[in-house]
Amino acid sequence: MTLAAAAGTAAHATTTTAAAGTHGFLSPTGVEIAFLLVGLVTFGAAVITVTTRQLVHAALWLVVALGGLAVEYLLLTAEFIAWVQVLIYVGSVVVLLLFGLMLTRAPIGRSPDADSGNRPVALAVALAAAGTLVWVVTDAFRTTWIDLDGAPAGSTDVTGASLFQHxxxxxxxxxxxxxxxxxxxxxxxxxxxxxxxxxxxxxxxxxxxxx
Amino acid sequence: MAPIPGSGLAKGLAVTLRTMTKKSVTAPYPDTQPDLPPRTRGVIGLFEENCTVCMLCARECPDWCIYIDSHKETVPAATPGGRDRSRNVLDRFAIDFSLCMYCGICIEVCPFDALFWSPEFEYAETDIRDLTHERDKLREWMWTVPAPPALDPGAEEPKELAAARKTADKLAAAQAEPQEGES
Amino acid sequence: MNDVLDVALRLLVVFVVFLTFPLIVGQTEHKVMAHMQGRLGPMYAGGFHGWAQLIADGVKFAQKEDVVPAGADRRIFQLAPAVALLPYLLVLLAIPIGPGEGAVGQVLDAGVFFVLAVMGVGVLGSLMAGWASANKFSLLGGLRTAAQLLSYELPMLLTAASVAMAAGTVSLVGILDAFEWWWLPWQITGALVFFIAGLAELQRPPFDMPVADSEIIFGAYTEYTGLRFALFLLAEYAGIVVLCGLTTVLFLGGWHGPWGADGLGWVWTLLKTAVLAFVVIWLRVTYPRMREDQLQKFSWTLLVPLSLAQIALTGVVKVVFL
Missing domain, CATH: 1.10.287 (Helix Hairpins)
Structure with a gap:
């Protein structure tokens, strides 16, 4: 609704173009290195989020993980999604989470009963989901490169147009x-x-x- | 008539804005001296010529912050064959202003008008013992005691003036009567 | 090399603005508040009407001991002021003060989104401070902060969306390019709602329930001393600058003015921002603090409907007249 007006220009139907000829699967450019490093940070934060015994720390590590994701979106030229990620997840959901934690019980220090005992199952599900995602995404995109000539696929213009036209x-x-x-x-x-x-x-x- | 919604809010804004444009009432004290009213309770001065060492002030003081020492002296009889009189002589008169609570009772009870309020207030010290003002210092404060404010127009005459006038009138009348008889 | 220099220069300018403007607002608050209460305010520091009072305050803060309560969560307690302060620095990057590329830290396509998103992060600092202090007053302050943010974020976003609809873009520069003078009466409701909701997000009086000193000492910042406390204060005043700048850009036409818009656009922006900052101070002096339930009710029953009405009005005008 709010973006109806923003969707002015024509949609770029071809969001990505294959340019594999000049680039390898992973050629270490600055952006890729940054992408990898931020990815590692995000991954680490996510792991700490689910393993730490301190409830509020978990929520704050979640902020780091979600913020890392926003940075990854930015690096993939998806500016709009990145800011929405920050606005909704960091700005509202985590605040709500913290609000709920503070309202109920959030002692400083460890909460021994914070462990649900479902660790093996959770690990299995997480690994399965991660495996599926990695497989599907790499298989679908492989060496696809984002075309930076003209408005990139993730920009506000293009997102708005495709959202409200298609x-x-x-x-x-x-x-x-x-x-x-x-x-x-x-x-x-x-x-x-x-x-x-x-x-x-x-x-x-x-x-x-x-x- | 019902007030317009929000008119109270607007009035509040107007009040603060108007106050801002007016001159502020703060007196920047160390730069300008405050304009103190008469009878300000600043410090207590001792008019020691009036003191008879009756000890009333020291006894009435709620804080016991007045210290008085004295001794008796005999005054030889003024007329031959008369009796020697004894007289109290003041040795020490001190007020400890670190204890004083400025109630003014000592000044009220003094029957001989030896204690007065002075509006001086700048006598802070770095050592608390220096706040005990001795006789000399208390006498010095007397120079800062302002003249008593004038009575209101139409007020009753002061007691001592009224008494003095009465005596003077009587005397005048007594002197006038024989003259009348003569003429 | 030239690009690097350009970026460095922009960052430096934004940083300097970030460090000086909040101080100017703070000093203005000292003086304006004093005179509105019939006082003089600071008169000695610096010689002329106490102009250096805040610098003196800063020196005082720097000298104080940095105390962390024994029961507190050390790391989070120490991190909180930075989390509270940094978002405003980032937001300042995106606010254009004049026409053209040269007068904005960084042109962003989704400027409105960026600004509102990052401003929302700042509240995490207060939450962290409130929780990590191991103090019930701090916790209460943090809770109130969160509740206030949740209810006032919505009207703020809705009114910003209204402007974005009117301009047909979510870029701050784009909104200003599209601005016409008659937007002022058209978006006036939105402007008021945005400004009031922004005041509430900054926890400025009369919406300062989260730091109500007579009830919960200083809310989430109760346990802070020295430089960290100063950082929280700086965040509040930087927030005023950011809010006033944003309101100027979104609703008051930024660099547009009756005359001199070509070379002196930035003067208009600064002037409007300064006037709004004065209004922020004025409101603080004039009104008493609102009660917690009044705060919530005010947002949900007045501001949200008003902002929805503004969106409807914007849509109707946009479709029918333009």
């Missing part, structure tokens, strides 16, 4: 879904008269507002 229907369907979630949250909070539900409503509305 993908309007899914977009609106998603908004209806979010609206339903919002209404549901309000109904739940009315009936139960619990404050917790209104917090859920806040996030929903945040996501709605920034979409």
């Amino acid at each position: 993908w309007v229907l899914p977009f609106e369907a998603l908004s209806v879904l979010l609206l339903a979630a919002l209404v549901g949250a309000i109904v739940l909070s009315r009936k139960a008269k619990a404050d917790a539900a209104s917090d859920a409503a806040d996030t929903r509305r945040d996501t709605e507002g920034t979409r």
